[in-house]
Amino acid sequence: MKRGRTREQTPDSHAFPTRPYDLVKEAVIAVIAVTLLTFGLAAVFSSPDEKPVTVATWSQADPADFTATAVTELGGTSATAQYGPPYNTAADGQKLGPLPLQTWAGVKHPIDTANDFVLQPLRQTPEPAAVTAALARWNAASADQQTKWTGAYSDALGKAPNGDPAKVAAGDYGPVPVLTARLLQLGQSGTLDAQLLAEGHYFQTDYTRALLFLADGSYLQDQARTQHLGGDQWGMMNETGNYPGQAWLWLYTFWYQVQPYKSSTNADALVWGTMALLSALLLLLPFIPGLRDIPRLTRVYKLIWRDWYRDHPTPNPGTART
């Protein structure tokens, strides 16, 4: 019966007073104002002007990090090699509680880091005889032997002064030093950038492989952290330099700063799930008791329509129910 009474109290929309409103004029003014603001702000402040980080700039600026990363790609121990779907089956990927979301999605962009990032680029370019012999030796070795070589060379690089490959102690590293030294040459010449982008089409639009290789090293992360773009620096809402960033992503990046998200290996899935839940609450706001009463209790509408409420202090069929 209460429902019936509420319906009776709701006035018909035609009972409200009306006023003329030129919507087209309003829209034209808004477009002109935004256009002037856009051009004006661009003229005064310009835009971020950071040089892109490429495999070439990385390998030239930090050859030790490039070489160490190349060894992990060859040995299958890099972050990409161990990530799981959508690149490989080495792990389950991100899970939301018991739900293996990325396993369900499957391996949609298969990447074999040893072949795609190291061996194939070496084969695709004219090889010095030493590299041809090193490739043949690598291919002839067992997987166990390959792992021993890359593991030993990774350890030796870690112990060398500044990780410099030229200062690595003598040891049994098989063909690994020759392969990674040649890959470093390809990287520094810019050839590797083009090879990692090559898709067999006229236009190259898939940067996945180049970005993953870059992300496996520490150079790109160091550059990002310097600009406050790291995940634990609220980086999602920041921009390079002193430019304002994506302030509207504050809630999304906030979760990454607090527990349990901060230390979880499934943080991406957990944050996504939390934001999906909050978005659903926002979508269903009119149906949630308590939350849907906030506008009525805060009475902001009385501030907006203060002229009307000043002239009509007592409720009548033309006023909203309070």
Add this chain to the structure above:
Amino acid sequence: MLTLPPLPARLLAAPIDLNGPGHYLHWGVIQISVANLVVIGLMLIAFVAAILLPFPRKRGRR
């Protein structure tokens, strides 16, 4: 020796260059850039102004 960019580039350059080291405020777990803080402040001012400023109306009509 100081080398200046060519004249057309200088004339077209933005008067305010924001391509420098960013300025950030830290407060506990919160880190925010001054630029973002300014933009958020401007948005709040626009919101309050939208509520408080009177609707434009033609003369003689309420």
